Amino acid sequence: MIEVKALKKSYHSISVLRDVTFSVARGEFFGIIGPNGSGKSTLLKMISGVIPPDSGDILLGEKSIRSYSRKDLARQLAVLEQEALPPVGFRVREVLEMGRFPYQNWLGEETEDPTALIDEIIRMLGLVELEERTLDQLSGGEKQRVALGKSLVQKPKLLLLDEPTTYLDIGYQIQLMDIVRSWQKHTQVTVVAVLHDLNLASLYCDRILMLHKGNQVRVGDPREILQSSLIEQVYGTRPIVMEHPIHQLPQIFLQSGS
Ligand SMILES: Nc1ncnc2c1ncn2[C@@H]1O[C@H](COP(=O)(O)OP(=O)(O)OP(=O)(O)O)[C@@H](O)[C@H]1O
Numbered sequence: 001m002i003e004v005k006a007l008k009k010s011y012h013s014i015s016v017l018r019d020v021t022f023s024v025a026r027g028e029f030f031g032i033i034g035p036n037g038s039g040k041s042t043l044l045k046m047i048s049g050v051i052p053p054d055s056g057d058i059l060l061g062e063k064s065i066r067s068y069s070r071k072d073l074a075r076q077l078a079v080l081e082q083e084a085l086p087p088v089g090f091r092v093r094e095v096l097e098m099g100r101f102p103y104q105n106w107l108g109e110e111t112e113d114p115t116a117l118i119d120e121i122i123r124m125l126g127l128v129e130l131e132e133r134t135l136d137q138l139s140g141g142e143k144q145r146v147a148l149g150k151s152l153v154q155k156p157k158l159l160l161l162d163e164p165t166t167y168l169d170i171g172y173q174i175q176l177m178d179i180v181r182s183w184q185k186h187t188q189v190t191v192v193a194v195l196h197d198l199n200l201a202s203l204y205c206d207r208i209l210m211l212h213k214g215n216q217v218r219v220g221d222p223r224e225i226l227q228s229s230l231i232e233q234v235y236g237t238r239p240i241v242m243e244h245p246i247h248q249l250p251q252i253f254l255q256s257g258s
Pocket residue numbers: 011012016034035036037038039040041042043
């Protein structure tokens with residue numbers, strides 16, 4: 001689905017990503033982790049075509065993302081990011097309708113009626129009661145669900161999530177990740193998610209890329225990545241790693257300094 005080859009990026013001659021190379025299979029849930037400033041968002045912005053790499057390439061379904069038009073790219077991928085929502089005056093349903101823009105002509109019409117799809121996504125995200133409200137009448141967690149809805153109605157083949165659970169309480173974190181995973185089973189969408197929470201990354205990702213200061217440290221399954229010595233080397237704090245009693249996946253426990 002995606003092949004990232006020898007990506008490099010500098011800002012004002014300061015190198016922020018070096019030789020990043022990995023591939024993501026169709027239908028995979030792929031995580032990107034790393035400390036603050038390690039280059040995660042920069043990498044995601046390059047995968048979504050927002051910023052170009054200085055060198056290297058990104059293939060999306062065997063074609064370089066540079067060769068896609070904006071609209072073609074929007075039919076391939078959707079990005080869920082913190083600031084993705086339109087200004088506050090819009091109602092929830094209107095925001096979801098905006099997600100259909102890659103399929104609309106210049107009059108805002110499309111050949112297939114998206115109403116059933118939008119209804120399905122509104123139901124799945126628990127937004128039925130909220131659909132006539134405007135964005136300023138929603139909580140942070142509700143807005144995040146609307147932003148996810150807008151990405152899903154785009155029917156992307158690749159869904160990019162930039163720290164999707166920031167500002168969400170633990171209940172909404174699990175709810176959002178479960179919704180993404182069940183939508184993924186339903187549609188075979190490929191998911192690439194930047195995550196800060198290593199425990200969530202372990203529970204949901206098939207494979208994880210770990211970045212440190214712009215370098216690719218390792219790509220592997222959660223067991224290969226959530227290792228206390230590796231985490232200490234990258235984050236500067238040594239956690240205890242134990243297996244989750246139900247999911248049989250590694251989870252970390254932080255240790256306070258005193
Ligand atoms: N537009 C920019 N101009 C200059 N430097 C930038 C720009 N965007 C990012 N950087 C720098 O590039 C490096 C990587 O930033 P990036 O946002 O990709 O990291 P991140 O891993 O997503 O961080 P965080 O976890 O804190 O969100 C940082 O040192 C940052 O200061």
